[in-house]
Amino acid sequence: MSDAAPLSAFERWLSIWVALCIAAGLALGTLFPEAFGYLARLEYGSVNFVVAVLIWFMVYPMMVAVDFSAVARIHERPKGLIVTLVVNWLIKPFSMAALGVLFFHHVFADMIAPEDASQYIAGMILLGAAPCTAMVFVWSQLVRGDAAYTLVQVSVNDVVMVVAFAPIVALLLGLTDLAVPWETLLLSVGLYVVIPLAAGAATRAALTRGLRTMAEREAAVARFTGAVKPLSVLGLLATVTLLFGFQGDVILAQPALIAIIALPLLIQSYGVFAIAYAAALAWRIPHKVAAPCALIGTSNFFELAVAVAIGLFGLNSGAALVTVVGVLVEVPVMLSLVALANRTRRWFPAEETPLRRARVGEA
Template sequence: MIVGVIIGEFVPGVQPAFDTARFASVSAPIAAGLIVMMWPILTKVQYEALPRLLVTRKTLTHIALSVFLNWVVAPLVMLALAWATLPDLPGYRTGVIMVGIARCIAMVMVWNQLAGGDANYCAVLVVLNSVLQIALYSPYAVWFVNIMGGAGADIHVSYGNVAISVLIYLGIPLGAGLLTRALCLYLTSRDFFTNRFLPLISPLGPLGLLYTIVVLFAYQGHHIIHDIGPVFRVIVPLVLYFTIMWAGAFALVWWLGRRARGNGQWSYEMAVVQSFTAGSNNFELAIAVTIAVYGVGSEQALAATIGPLVEVPVLLALTWVALYLGRTLHWDRQSRVNPEELAGQDGGQRERLSEDTDEKRSSKSNHERVEETAV
């Protein structure tokens, strides 16, 4: 961020250079960074495991809870916080709201891994949110910005513009991730894909994000220096939002686990998945849409760009909190699902049942022989 601001303030001709080539109304260098930073994460998602994971009642219950937290509670919480903290800054308020309606599909996998959450369920929720965002982000943007966000005529969003931006900056990397994963698994082995290919492309995600942040702050360096007060005010609703959503979801799963009394559905691993999914956002998509709709030099784009600068340290701290609570609180027993084993789950259950029946019959027969001998 600091490097970008310095470049934007003291290097002449930065903005005209970025605007030389444009892609879908966005500077080409910025558009490239927005797409590249999402491709590696979306390549890691286990799309092939989704049909097998959806056959369990436990998965469907957690999907329903996640949809409620992510697409009902979270946008309303961010809307309330944006109005409470930024009532006199409609441009920045709109940018914060755009962050709130973009549900996380990338960094949540990192936080989930660090905190010891269930990777399979996290993958299911990532796929689900990816699909829902393509369908819901545009109508949500129109509803929360134009109607509930109190946006003036100069900052209204167009459904068509938002939909095109979502298709470009989420659809392209999602399609690229699906195609890359399918081709690599078809042409090579899963071991090669997991242990060699994914580590090779993984650095492109954070590098693309850092590159995009530097370019955005370079583009807005002069604006940031002369309006530093509003920039710091944007941090307040973001910190409150990440903390409230994470703590609320984590406490809810813990409470449900205490009520369930050991059925394995509300374990610590599931609390991690639900809390980090609810408490984080797809800031890449929010940045891409605000740039495409409002322009790279807009207050909305600047507010969205501040999102990852706040989210990363806050959620990193919350991973430590999760690990501490995992050790100190009483949790429902761990119950993970291995997608590779689900296909043969019914057959395995039948085999175990048959084995148990045989053992009981053998035990009964032995008991009868003992009684006959005694007689």
């Protein structure tokens, strides 16, 4: 049984607050389009700086909790990382492409023009080939994930993405001259991982300076992260409000099309989570690693997907629309999966036997 702290009352009702923020975003985006348009233009390389600041608020508490001594020992517990890599790079891009073909070339073929269907499939492929970089820290925090292990999972994913994103997308789209927007990729990693990680490490060092025992250091960190955690949730709610405010006109103008696009994305999200979560359960991976492991593959690096879609197909293309819909469905889906993961915590072991110790015992 995990010794994780129970969810706060606010967190237990987080889905309600998110629903209210979605409604508020749609309403505010309709009432004040100029203001939201101005905020949307505060970006570089398809990375919006207002959203970036809000994401800092979201991920900072978990970055403070990262224990770098634990990071150095993660090679002794490789199972979670293996599941993450297999699901993200050997399953997710191809299942997303298959679902796109199934729904847009077959299930909804009578409702969608063939050229539009191809665009929608392209957008799904771009989402499928871009696993999450930033928001996964938020989801990991909500399931009481292992902060150090989550950092390693995200970091390894980012390294793989640098070399694998373009070839996988090119293979699935049949393109030979795919241009990866490196500025978006590198800027996002820097903004969403490196900067908050550096801030978290500096804060942790300041909090633990002069404390002699591990118990004292962990208690000091726990008190601080507990105090700043509300900023994380508020950052999430503000981000939801902004995203739906930015795209409110698209949603309200084409609700049926949005629903059609959302359906295969929903199936993909829940399906990928089920595969990763079941694999982690079968392999007896602890919940604090298993839950973030499954959530990483479910969530998407939407900044990268949006940037590539716009660069390849244009701002008003069907591919770009799919990546935007992916952003909009992600938060409600991820919150439902966070709730599921928290309810099933008892299914998993509390700890994983380190590989080195297991081998010694077997000898």
